[in-house]
Every structure is written in C-alpha cells, then in structure tokens.
Amino acid sequence: MNRELESLDAVFREMPDLKVEHTGPRRTRIQVEADALPTLLELLKGRAGYLHLSAISCVDWPDTEEFELVYHLWSYQVSNLISAHTRIPYDPGRYVSVYDLHAPAVYFERDIHEMFGVWFEGCPDQEPFILTEWQGPPPMRKSFDTVAYVNDTFEWREYQPEWANDPSGGKG
Amino acid sequence: MRPENYKPVQHSASHEYELYFGPNHPGIEGNYALKCVLSGDVVQSLRADGGYLHRGFEKIMEERLWIQNVALVPRICVPDPVPMEETYARAVEMLGGLEIPKRAQWIRALMLEASRVCAHLFYFGGHAATMGMYSNMFWGVTDRDLILDIFEEITGARIYHMYITPGGVRRDLPEGVLDRLSKVLDYVESRLPEFDNLFFDNAVVINRATGVGTLTTEQALSWGVTGPNLRACGLPFDVRRDDPYLIYDELDFDIPTETAGDAWARTLVRREELLQSIRILRQIIATLPKVGGPIRCALPNPLAWNVPAGSVYARTESSKGELGFFVVSKGGAKPWRVHVRGPSSMHAVHVLERLGPGSRLEDVAQIMFSLDACPPEVDR
Amino acid sequence: MSTDPNQAVACRTVDAEERSLLGRVLDRIADHCRARSLFVLHYCTGCGAIELPPTMTSRFDLERVGMQPMVTPRQADILLITGYLSVKTLKRVVMTYEQMQGPKYVIGLGSCTINGGMYWNSYATIKLLDRYIPVDNYIAGCMPRPEAIQQVFLDLMGRIDRGEAQAWKDYYRRYDWYLGQQQQLFGTNWQAPTDVVGEAIRYRLVGEQTLGSHTAHLERYAPYYDQLGIIRPEPARMKARPQLEVVSR
Structure with a gap:
C-alpha cells in the first residue's frame, strides 16, 4: 500500500502548482489550473492507480462568470477519493473531454453539456439525452429561473378548501 | 411511438429494422426507452433514451431550504429511497461539521440495510419476470411488504420515509419493533429455500440467464461499473468496507463475489448480499438496545440555517451501486449546487448500450434488469 | 348527404x-359487465408505480375484483397516471390515451397529477393533468397507499356500473x-x-x-x-x- 502512496506524492512533486488539501478521512481536494487537469488525471491514473471516475460535477459561479468542474476519482488500491477542482470561463465555455482516459466521462460530459451548455472537445456523444424536447436555455444555469418559467408556462388550480371536507367533490 | 414529426420514409430493402423498446413496454424497467436496431432477433445497436422521469431535482433543490430538501431527496430513487436520504443528510452534516450521536448512526444503518433487503427482494421478482416467471414476482413483492410494514411502524410511511434528517433521525424506534423485525428476518430467511426451489436452482432459469450480458473484469473497471454488478465480475469492492461511513467499520460482514460477470452471476451476488444484509441487521438488532443516548444532535433553527461554505462528496453503497452526493454550499440558507451520481446511471446508459449489441431481443430486458438499472435516478 | x-x-x-329503450338496457348490461373486467394499462409513468406491484400481487390482490395489467393500450380500459408527468412523458401518454379504445378511463395517482405536488417549481413536469386528457378519478397523497388505490378502483367500478364515468x-x-x-x-x-x-x-x-x-x-x-x-x-x-x-x- 505504501508504494502507491509514495507514487501519489511523486505525482504532486511533478506538478508543483497544485493546491492539495486533505479534507477528511480518505478525501483529498486538489485545486488545479484548467490546462493542467488532463495531465493530472493521466498521472493519477497511470502512476497512482486512480482508475475509477466516480463523477464529474459542474458548478455555476455567475459572480466570476465561471464554471467549476469537479472530477471525483477513486483509487481501489489505496482507498482514497480525490476531488480535482478546476474553473473554466463562461466564454467560450469549452473544455477538453477526458473520454480517452476514463470511458464513463462520456455520460457525465453529455449531462453537463445538456444542463449547463459546456462543450467538451473530443467527447464522442453530446446529443441530448434527457432534454430532447426542451427548447429553452440550459436549465441548470443560475440565470435560468425555474419559478418564473413555471409561472409563465403552467396554470395553477384554484385552492378549494371544501374538498378537504368532501373529497368526492360533492358527488357522493 | 412515432415522434411528432413522423413522416413515412421508404427504406431500401434491408435486413435491419428499428424497434422502439419502451417507454410504454412491459419489458422495460420503469419509464425508459431503448432504441434498438435489429437484424432478425439479434441486436445490432442499442441507444438509451431517458428523461421520461426527469423532474429537475438538482435545480429545484437549489430553490429550497436545506431542511426542505429532506422531503425531496428520497424521491430520486423509488425502489431504494433510504440511501438517498442518508447520503444527503450525511453530506449536509459533513459541511456543517455536525457529529451525529451513536444511536442515530445505528438506526440509520438499520434503515439502510432493511431497504437493501427490500430492493433485492424486488429485484428477484423483476429479474424472474423478464423471463416470464411471475410467481417469483408475487413472492418477492409480498415478502418485501412485511419489511415495508416495519418501515411504516418506525417512520409512518411505506416508501418515502423522510426519516433521516441532517443531525440524526426524526424519532426513536417504537417499543418492540426490533423483535418484530427479527421475526420478519427469520421469515424472509426461511423463504429463501423456497426461492431456491423456484428460481435459484431452476435449470430453465440457469440456462436462460447464464452467459447473458457478460461483463469482463477489464470492461467493468473501465466502464465505471459499481456495486453488485462489479462484484459479480470478481472485484470485492464495497463502499461500506472500503470507504466506511456510519458504524459500518464496527460490523462484521462478507463481500460476496462471483467471477462469471453475466446476468446469472449478478443475481447470485444479490442473493448472497441479501443474506449478508440479514446478518448485519441481526448484529444491529443485538447491539442497538445497548446503545443509548440521544437520536439527534442540536441543530440551529432549521428554517434559518446557513450551512457553512464548502463542498463535499458523500458516498454510499446503495443496493444498485455507488451513490454519490456532491453538495456545494455558499454559506446561504439554500444549497448552491447538489449533484447526484445515481448508482445506476452508468449501468443504464453507458454499460447497457455496450452490452446490448450482439445479444438477442428477448435478453435485452433481462440484461437491463440484471444490471438493476433504475431510471428515476438516471433522469433525476 | x-x-x-x-x-x-x-x-x-x-x-x-339517442339510444332506443332496448339499446339503453343493453348498454346498462354492458356497463355492468364491463365494470367487473377492467384491464389496467401496464405503463409506469412515475414513482407511484412502485405501489402497484403490492396492489396487484398476493397481499392486496386486485385480481379478485377482475383487474389485471394489460400490456397493450388497444386492449386496456384504464390508463393509470402514476404520479408526476414530465413534458416528454406527457407526449407519450397522450399518444397512448388516443390509441385506447373507448370507453376508457383515466386515474390520476398522487398529488403531482392534481396540482404539481412537491414538484410545483420544476421546469420539467406538468402541473394539471386534466388540462391535457380527461381524468375520471384522482387519488391524493404522495404516494397513495395500496388501500387508497384499491378504493379508487372500487369507486370507478361503481361509477362505470352506474354509467357515470363518461369523462x-x-x-x-x-x-x-x-x-x-x-x-x-x-x-x-x-x-x-x-x-x-x-x-x-x-x-x-x-x-x-x-x-x-x-x-x-x-x-x-x-x-x-x-x-x-x-x-x-x-x-x-x-x-x-x-x-x-x-x-x-
């Protein structure tokens, strides 16, 4: 087990710009620049055994007009979860796909493309999956107001308190 | 089902044809669709089409208070809702730096394992039904109902309990419920020989399920397979043991594995897991009366609770695989972002699309059920 | 013409x-028989579908009142909307509903079919089911218990028998x-x-x-x-x- 832990340190030595933080038991948080992230994932996979891409999460930060992409990687050998955080600007909202490293990435990248509108270069499949019949903007962006959309699109039923007393609606 | 812009197209004479498998189809699990291209009855290519159960959970959770989301999260996965509640509550506790009392941790583990037993009984029925064998469905669903009765006694609800809240659990266990749970477990265990006679030792079923949807170990690793499906390929990985949460490091249980990686191996793994869950539950039943103390830690006013800023990734072993909740707080009264990694999201889309081609049409439903793909947590 | x-x-x-007296008598007999042999379309549109297996199988056993799941809409009598409907599903539901042969009945299961339920602010789900297809009966609750589902079926059977379910x-x-x-x-x-x-x-x-x-x-x-x-x-x-x-x- 120690061999893999040493190799993780070797990865960190090779990339001195990383901000590494141990946030809890079996949890490591890494802040990495956007252009260095694919290299980091490759080193983690090849040298430290982080084979399992658990998830890719996207967070919208409208204050700085940035998307934060978080890659959660798990190592079966050393039982540790690395969350690699990186930020990309709204404009142009493009990033590289890590499909060639981790095949499951295609599902998450497709999802992020659909929900946030981020385009992943090299991702083999970014067709709509969930929102095939959705015409509006990417709904997970903070600028999309779901309550306003619902009020515009749907009508509401009048509240009828007498139904509480007579659930059959007066039909018996 | 024809799409709205349907125009009849004259195809050239070809041996391939397209078949829409779902959403309105008895062989599909939940409300989900597969678009198959077939030649004869052999699947040439398969494309998953989801979103029929999309409710936009991740968006509407951003619109509600931390405590209001407790009511929302179990609805992400219908057959196995407790892990959703537990993982969300644990993520919020990790963000808020709360340490929950020991007794609450044991009660949570009890709920999680009972929910796993439920989900696996349901799975036996579902998998058998895809082979046209409905007796198993009747038995599994009826035995599962006995555990739902225990849930109802503890929480007041059969399916969506909303029992596990950030800080602990809502109320203590009623008097005598552990004895009744113990009896139910004895009964479920005594039923297993009957299930064996009908299903697990049935030559027809074994022939029908062996070699269907086979995953090799390398494929399973590179396609991100988790949970019982990964263990059916011979990899003994379990979040409960390797990334323990609650009191799982104090419990004694085995991690069953199989090596074949096909639909039958996946079913056998789940049969063993059912026994292991019963074993865990027995340990909990024996220990829980000795664990005293409160069931909740002190919370700030939940209606004006500003969870400290930060981000956390909480993981749970659900009955279908690895469940992850990535929760980001900006220090406000509402979550800034909640990302749900549905346990079967990888199985229902990525793995199914790759396992499908080459199999026969009648096995597609079986592959989907044997992966225990759960559409609501894919669509969220 | x-x-x-x-x-x-x-x-x-x-x-x-418009029916003659004999025709009306025959209609009543047909309604009486129809109410005792209802086929429910096997379409799980939402999470309420999880309470249907217990309702249909050994414990609550709806087959004893003559109901059973039917796999094709063309032979089904009842379309059960089991919970919330996303817009994408609603399209398929409308197509399914139109394929069913009359007389046909729709039951809305759960609060989300009545007024959106707890998904009231979701951009993906519809709020009022009866705007898109006519609904005979609703069951409130999230989710309704098997007893409630049984009760609504019995209520619907009574209304079919009396010739009232004309939605x-x-x-x-x-x-x-x-x-x-x-x-x-x-x-x-x-x-x-x-x-x-x-x-x-x-x-x-x-x-x-x-x-x-x-x-x-x-x-x-x-x-x-x-x-x-x-x-x-x-x-x-x-x-x-x-x-x-x-x-x-």
Whole structure:
C-alpha cells in the first residue's frame, strides 16, 4: 500500500502548482489550473492507480462568470477519493473531454453539456439525452429561473378548501 | 411511438429494422426507452433514451431550504429511497461539521440495510419476470411488504420515509419493533429455500440467464461499473468496507463475489448480499438496545440555517451501486449546487448500450434488469 | 348527404339520449359487465408505480375484483397516471390515451397529477393533468397507499356500473380545447397518429368545441395521413363547423 502512496506524492512533486488539501478521512481536494487537469488525471491514473471516475460535477459561479468542474476519482488500491477542482470561463465555455482516459466521462460530459451548455472537445456523444424536447436555455444555469418559467408556462388550480371536507367533490 | 414529426420514409430493402423498446413496454424497467436496431432477433445497436422521469431535482433543490430538501431527496430513487436520504443528510452534516450521536448512526444503518433487503427482494421478482416467471414476482413483492410494514411502524410511511434528517433521525424506534423485525428476518430467511426451489436452482432459469450480458473484469473497471454488478465480475469492492461511513467499520460482514460477470452471476451476488444484509441487521438488532443516548444532535433553527461554505462528496453503497452526493454550499440558507451520481446511471446508459449489441431481443430486458438499472435516478 | 357530422356517418352511437329503450338496457348490461373486467394499462409513468406491484400481487390482490395489467393500450380500459408527468412523458401518454379504445378511463395517482405536488417549481413536469386528457378519478397523497388505490378502483367500478364515468366523451366533444392545451406545451407542430376528429364523427360525439383553430393546424398533415392510409374526415365536412348541431352532454 505504501508504494502507491509514495507514487501519489511523486505525482504532486511533478506538478508543483497544485493546491492539495486533505479534507477528511480518505478525501483529498486538489485545486488545479484548467490546462493542467488532463495531465493530472493521466498521472493519477497511470502512476497512482486512480482508475475509477466516480463523477464529474459542474458548478455555476455567475459572480466570476465561471464554471467549476469537479472530477471525483477513486483509487481501489489505496482507498482514497480525490476531488480535482478546476474553473473554466463562461466564454467560450469549452473544455477538453477526458473520454480517452476514463470511458464513463462520456455520460457525465453529455449531462453537463445538456444542463449547463459546456462543450467538451473530443467527447464522442453530446446529443441530448434527457432534454430532447426542451427548447429553452440550459436549465441548470443560475440565470435560468425555474419559478418564473413555471409561472409563465403552467396554470395553477384554484385552492378549494371544501374538498378537504368532501373529497368526492360533492358527488357522493 | 412515432415522434411528432413522423413522416413515412421508404427504406431500401434491408435486413435491419428499428424497434422502439419502451417507454410504454412491459419489458422495460420503469419509464425508459431503448432504441434498438435489429437484424432478425439479434441486436445490432442499442441507444438509451431517458428523461421520461426527469423532474429537475438538482435545480429545484437549489430553490429550497436545506431542511426542505429532506422531503425531496428520497424521491430520486423509488425502489431504494433510504440511501438517498442518508447520503444527503450525511453530506449536509459533513459541511456543517455536525457529529451525529451513536444511536442515530445505528438506526440509520438499520434503515439502510432493511431497504437493501427490500430492493433485492424486488429485484428477484423483476429479474424472474423478464423471463416470464411471475410467481417469483408475487413472492418477492409480498415478502418485501412485511419489511415495508416495519418501515411504516418506525417512520409512518411505506416508501418515502423522510426519516433521516441532517443531525440524526426524526424519532426513536417504537417499543418492540426490533423483535418484530427479527421475526420478519427469520421469515424472509426461511423463504429463501423456497426461492431456491423456484428460481435459484431452476435449470430453465440457469440456462436462460447464464452467459447473458457478460461483463469482463477489464470492461467493468473501465466502464465505471459499481456495486453488485462489479462484484459479480470478481472485484470485492464495497463502499461500506472500503470507504466506511456510519458504524459500518464496527460490523462484521462478507463481500460476496462471483467471477462469471453475466446476468446469472449478478443475481447470485444479490442473493448472497441479501443474506449478508440479514446478518448485519441481526448484529444491529443485538447491539442497538445497548446503545443509548440521544437520536439527534442540536441543530440551529432549521428554517434559518446557513450551512457553512464548502463542498463535499458523500458516498454510499446503495443496493444498485455507488451513490454519490456532491453538495456545494455558499454559506446561504439554500444549497448552491447538489449533484447526484445515481448508482445506476452508468449501468443504464453507458454499460447497457455496450452490452446490448450482439445479444438477442428477448435478453435485452433481462440484461437491463440484471444490471438493476433504475431510471428515476438516471433522469433525476 | 347531411352536413351534420353527427348524422353523416351511419354507425353506432354512444350517446345515451339517442339510444332506443332496448339499446339503453343493453348498454346498462354492458356497463355492468364491463365494470367487473377492467384491464389496467401496464405503463409506469412515475414513482407511484412502485405501489402497484403490492396492489396487484398476493397481499392486496386486485385480481379478485377482475383487474389485471394489460400490456397493450388497444386492449386496456384504464390508463393509470402514476404520479408526476414530465413534458416528454406527457407526449407519450397522450399518444397512448388516443390509441385506447373507448370507453376508457383515466386515474390520476398522487398529488403531482392534481396540482404539481412537491414538484410545483420544476421546469420539467406538468402541473394539471386534466388540462391535457380527461381524468375520471384522482387519488391524493404522495404516494397513495395500496388501500387508497384499491378504493379508487372500487369507486370507478361503481361509477362505470352506474354509467357515470363518461369523462372520455369529453375528449371528443372538446378536442379543440385539449389539443390547444397540448399545443401550448408541444408547439403547433404537434400531431398524434390517431385521427381523433374522425373517431368523434364515428362515435357521433362531435360537439361545438371538437373543431376549432387548434385542429386547423392538423390539416397540414393531411398528405401524411393519406400516405399512411388513415381515413380522415373530408376537409369540406370539417369546415362545416358553423352549421353543426350542438350535442349537449
């Protein structure tokens, strides 16, 4: 087990710009620049055994007009979860796909493309999956107001308190 | 089902044809669709089409208070809702730096394992039904109902309990419920020989399920397979043991594995897991009366609770695989972002699309059920 | 030939007021029998479907009142909307509903079919089911217990037996309004393969709101209908709306 832990340190030595933080038991948080992230994932996979891409999460930060992409990687050998955080600007909202490293990435990248509108270069499949019949903007962006959309699109039923007393609606 | 812009197209004479498998189809699990291209009855290519159960959970959770989301999260996965509640509550506790009392941790583990037993009984029925064998469905669903009765006694609800809240659990266990749970477990265990006679030792079923949807170990690793499906390929990985949460490091249980990686191996793994869950539950039943103390830690006013800023990734072993909740707080009264990694999201889309081609049409439903793909947590 | 579409096609009528005494007696007998043999369409549209296996199988056992799941919409009597409907599912539900043969009944299961339930602020789900298809019975709750589902089935059986469950006729009589609500969500390009107007004429259920500005959008699909070989009402007959005699309920 120690061999893999040493190799993780070797990865960190090779990339001195990383901000590494141990946030809890079996949890490591890494802040990495956007252009260095694919290299980091490759080193983690090849040298430290982080084979399992658990998830890719996207967070919208409208204050700085940035998307934060978080890659959660798990190592079966050393039982540790690395969350690699990186930020990309709204404009142009493009990033590289890590499909060639981790095949499951295609599902998450497709999802992020659909929900946030981020385009992943090299991702083999970014067709709509969930929102095939959705015409509006990417709904997970903070600028999309779901309550306003619902009020515009749907009508509401009048509240009828007498139904509480007579659930059959007066039909018996 | 024809799409709205349907125009009849004259195809050239070809041996391939397209078949829409779902959403309105008895062989599909939940409300989900597969678009198959077939030649004869052999699947040439398969494309998953989801979103029929999309409710936009991740968006509407951003619109509600931390405590209001407790009511929302179990609805992400219908057959196995407790892990959703537990993982969300644990993520919020990790963000808020709360340490929950020991007794609450044991009660949570009890709920999680009972929910796993439920989900696996349901799975036996579902998998058998895809082979046209409905007796198993009747038995599994009826035995599962006995555990739902225990849930109802503890929480007041059969399916969506909303029992596990950030800080602990809502109320203590009623008097005598552990004895009744113990009896139910004895009964479920005594039923297993009957299930064996009908299903697990049935030559027809074994022939029908062996070699269907086979995953090799390398494929399973590179396609991100988790949970019982990964263990059916011979990899003994379990979040409960390797990334323990609650009191799982104090419990004694085995991690069953199989090596074949096909639909039958996946079913056998789940049969063993059912026994292991019963074993865990027995340990909990024996220990829980000795664990005293409160069931909740002190919370700030939940209606004006500003969870400290930060981000956390909480993981749970659900009955279908690895469940992850990535929760980001900006220090406000509402979550800034909640990302749900549905346990079967990888199985229902990525793995199914790759396992499908080459199999026969009648096995597609079986592959989907044997992966225990759960559409609501894919669509969220 | 008369311009009244309710008289134009000589076929059976389903309007009780036009039936002869013998016809009405036969209808009552048919209703009585129908109420005891209902097939529920096997379509899990939402999370309420998880309470259906317990309801159908050994513990609560709905088969003893003559109900059982049916796999194809064309032979099913009841369309059970088990919970929330996303817009994407609603399209399939409307297509399924139109494929079912009359008389057909819709039950909305759970609070989310009544007023959106806890998904009231979700951009993906619809809020009021009865805007898009006519609903016979609702069950409140999230989610309703198997006992409640049983109760609503028994209630529906009673109403069918008494000849009161007539909501499906409303879909033909006010098709233009329902189609308008559907078009509001799906866009005016929306079309389902079923020729509802033609069925309304056959059933003699053309009302004053069967045709209107919304059904006029369907005319552009006429060439496709021809290619599919679907018999549809002649345009002249469809345009004869102002002269229609209104059939009241």
